[in-house]
Amino acid sequence: xxxxxxxxxxxxxxxxxxxxxxxxxxxxxxxxxxxxxxxxxxxxxxxxxxxxxxxxxxxxxxxxxxxxxxxxxxxxxxxxxxxxxxxxxxxxxxxxxxxxxxxxxxxxxxxxxxxxxxxxxxxxxxxxxxxxxxxxxxxxxxxxxxxxxxxxxxxxxxxxxxxxxxxxxxxxxxxxxxxxxxxxxxxxxxxxxxxxxxxxxxxxxxxxxxxxxxxxxx
Amino acid sequence: xxxxxxxxxxxxxxxxxxxxxxxxxxxxxxxxxxxxxxxxxxxxxxxxxxxxxxxxxxxxxxxxxxxxxxxxxxxxxxxxxxxxxxxxxxxxxxxxxxxxxxxxxxxxxxxxxxxxxxxxxxxxxxxxxxxxxxxxxxxxxxxxxxxxxxxxxxxxxxxxxxxxxxxxxxxxxxxxxxxxxxxxxxxxxxxxxxxxxxxxxxxxxxxxxxxxxxxxxx
Ligand SMILES: NC(=O)c1ccc[n+]([C@@H]2O[C@H](COP(=O)([O-])OP(=O)(O)OC[C@H]3O[C@@H](n4cnc5c(N)ncnc54)[C@H](OP(=O)(O)O)[C@@H]3O)[C@@H](O)[C@H]2O)c1
Ligand SMILES: NC(=O)c1ccc[n+]([C@@H]2O[C@H](COP(=O)([O-])OP(=O)(O)OC[C@H]3O[C@@H](n4cnc5c(N)ncnc54)[C@H](OP(=O)(O)O)[C@@H]3O)[C@@H](O)[C@H]2O)c1
Numbered sequence: 001x002x003x004x005x006x007x008x009x010x011x012x013x014x015x016x017x018x019x020x021x022x023x024x025x026x027x028x029x030x031x032x033x034x035x036x037x038x039x040x041x042x043x044x045x046x047x048x049x050x051x052x053x054x055x056x057x058x059x060x061x062x063x064x065x066x067x068x069x070x071x072x073x074x075x076x077x078x079x080x081x082x083x084x085x086x087x088x089x090x091x092x093x094x095x096x097x098x099x100x101x102x103x104x105x106x107x108x109x110x111x112x113x114x115x116x117x118x119x120x121x122x123x124x125x126x127x128x129x130x131x132x133x134x135x136x137x138x139x140x141x142x143x144x145x146x147x148x149x150x151x152x153x154x155x156x157x158x159x160x161x162x163x164x165x166x167x168x169x170x171x172x173x174x175x176x177x178x179x180x181x182x183x184x185x186x187x188x189x190x191x192x193x194x195x196x197x198x199x200x201x202x203x204x205x206x207x208x209x210x211x212x213x214x215x216x217x218x
Numbered sequence: 219x220x221x222x223x224x225x226x227x228x229x230x231x232x233x234x235x236x237x238x239x240x241x242x243x244x245x246x247x248x249x250x251x252x253x254x255x256x257x258x259x260x261x262x263x264x265x266x267x268x269x270x271x272x273x274x275x276x277x278x279x280x281x282x283x284x285x286x287x288x289x290x291x292x293x294x295x296x297x298x299x300x301x302x303x304x305x306x307x308x309x310x311x312x313x314x315x316x317x318x319x320x321x322x323x324x325x326x327x328x329x330x331x332x333x334x335x336x337x338x339x340x341x342x343x344x345x346x347x348x349x350x351x352x353x354x355x356x357x358x359x360x361x362x363x364x365x366x367x368x369x370x371x372x373x374x375x376x377x378x379x380x381x382x383x384x385x386x387x388x389x390x391x392x393x394x395x396x397x398x399x400x401x402x403x404x405x406x407x408x409x410x411x412x413x414x415x416x417x418x419x420x421x422x423x424x425x426x427x428x429x430x431x432x433x434x435x436x
Contacts, residue, residue: 178418181409
């Protein structure tokens with residue numbers, strides 16, 4: 001399995017403002033790049049925080065890319081995965097529509113009724129007692145044939161993936177804005193490391209949309 | 219007056235871990251660059267949070283650079299400035315030694331005894347009622363002949379400087395580490411913007427010490 005984390009952050013490392021509203025950090029060139037990355041993936045993963053804040057659809061936007069996937073014998077869109085310990089994903093969420101297969105990873109603690117409601121729209125993966133155990137959840141995804149994984153955020157999930165040692169590559173678009181805020185979501189939130197910080201190796205550095213795309217390898 | 223903010227952040231936008239201990243984010247090449255930037259400045263500014271966390275000396279480390287300054291009729295080191303509403307800078311702080319002129323910017327709310335203690339080691343500038351009024355404090359510095367200002371952090375002060383419209387340039391070394399942590403200091407903390415985000419223009423992009431130095435213009 002190969003896991004790439006992709007996100008857009010402000011020049012000061014924020015994914016959004018303290019209001020957690022979606023903010024346009026990148027532009028058309030980065031949008032096209034992200035769409036191609038999705039099309040090249042078997043699954044696109046987000047945390048439930050991102051579903052609740054942004055209600056993303058997580059499908060490939062460019063019809064040519066979808067056609068290309070079909071020509072290669074794949075479904076038009078990669079699978080979508082929500083990491084959601086308590087099954088809080090609303091039934092009306094865009095990720096639950098019929099445009100792609102959706103997996104919701106829940107924990108043992110998820111209430112049965114909410115699991116049942118979600119099971120009508122998605123395949124459930126249960127891993128972890130109180131919180132989703134990412135190693136087990138990703139192993140279950142791999143059993144479903146998912147090898148190329150793209151993670152689209154948010155910062156809580158990204159931190160946990162680094163903590164679990166699951167990240168192979170990190171692509172970050174650094175945009176020409178200052179967002180600020182000690183409570184604004186950053187690229188990697190969670191409890192944070194205090195020692196043994198994951199070390200990265202810098203790959204490509206590319207100017208794009210007035211900012212810069214940094215590719216790091218773990 | 220020309221204000222450049224300089225800082226080193228992890229790949230995820232942190233200046234330090236949640237423990238607020240100093241973390242080596244950059245390396246020798248960036249260290250030399252920062253030393254040259256200091257030598258080219260009339261004053262180096264930090265918030266009291268940085269003084270309390272790191273106890274920096276804020277002098278020019280390279281003797282050749284200090285000699286160069288003297289040759290040009292300047293003091294060996296630029297002035298040091300601490301932004302410190304309540305005069306919390308300890309008398310033992312490195313920035314208060316005799317190696318350079320030091321200004322401490324306080325507010326009207328700073329206790330008189332603490333002001334008196336600080337006044338033995340530093341020139342006090344009083345601006346603002348509860349918190350230092352940065353526009354007034356920087357105007358007072360300009361009256362002292364300070365034109366080229368370098369700000370070395372931390373994130374609370376940097377946010378306020380953007381809010382006050384005082385920043386001209388932002389140099390950020392983005393280092394090859396993930397620090398993480400929703401409570402770790404970031405490049406711009408404070409309350410954060412929710413609209414009218416300051417827009418930046420990307421200048422130089424340079425690989426350095428395994429990371430990348432980004433220069434932004436406001
Ligand atoms: N700029 C960008 O590229 C970008 C991309 C995505 C999101 N965003 C922004 O990021 C914000 C949302 O990010 P977020 O950090 O709040 O949420 P998130 O990372 O999307 O989701 C975090 C949630 O996932 C659940 N979770 C389950 N197991 C977990 C585990 N092992 N580790 C971590 N989380 C686990 C937790 O909720 P439960 O405990 O309930 O399961 C947790 O609160 C929004 O403001 C959004 O706009 C920006
Ligand atoms: N990596 C780097 O390049 C770098 C550089 C510097 C610092 N750091 C790290 O950053 C952390 C310290 O940063 P910080 O953000 O906590 O502190 P800071 O920005 O250095 O200082 C903030 C303090 O300045 C005072 N202040 C007075 N007037 C202000 C105003 N108008 N706006 C904002 N602040 C004002 C406030 O305290 P009062 O209300 O008491 O005055 C405030 O708490 C440490 O962990 C340090 O290691 C890293």
